[in-house]
Amino acid sequence: AQSVTQPDIHITVSEGASLELRCNYSYGATPYLFWYVQSPGQGLQLLLKYFSGDTLVQGIKGFEAEFKRSQSSFNLRKPSVHWSDAAEYFCAVGPPLNFGNEKLTFGTGTRLTIIP
């Protein structure tokens, strides 16, 4: 069965500092990988996704993520965080496109706090 682990429940970063959020997955084949962001009281917004090709993926709001097959990881990074980045971040893994069932499995999330 597929699974996703986000080992950090809560991370605090100073504004302007760099950020890395960790995500490890378990899946039998090459998965589809996603990062979503959720602001307080809101739904989830897609930040970026990886399907194939270049393992470094660029997303919205200056975020990027790198797929490392050997480490089963898909870590999210941002070189300089802004106060508006404070939110909860979810990593998700899903089956390849040609499977009929597009269910995603989500991690439990990492809450990001930004301090001045």
Next chain:
Amino acid sequence: DVKVTQSSRYLVKRTGEKVFLECVQDMDHENMFWYRQDPGLGLRLIYFSYDVKMKEKGDIPEGYSVSREKKERFSLILESASTNQTSMYLCASSSPNIPSGNTIYFGEGSWLTVV
């Protein structure tokens, strides 16, 4: 842009009441989902539907049912609400036909409190 609309953002219901959560998407997506989100547990799939009148159980279907009579609308039903169903409910949709593939789009969520 894809729009997934959940008609009720905040609801308070009594134990034993029948509760309907409605969701509409405007992108002609084949797939629709209902998730439940609880602190420390992340998102858990309740039910999903890949076509009109089709449904499949997710990871936590007990105590819930769904209805999909039209492609754009997917309803979550709590036949007899209980306090342990107090949660945030997220509706989502996706399509396998988009070349960029199966991206799931979420609504803003419905906060349900059962008292």
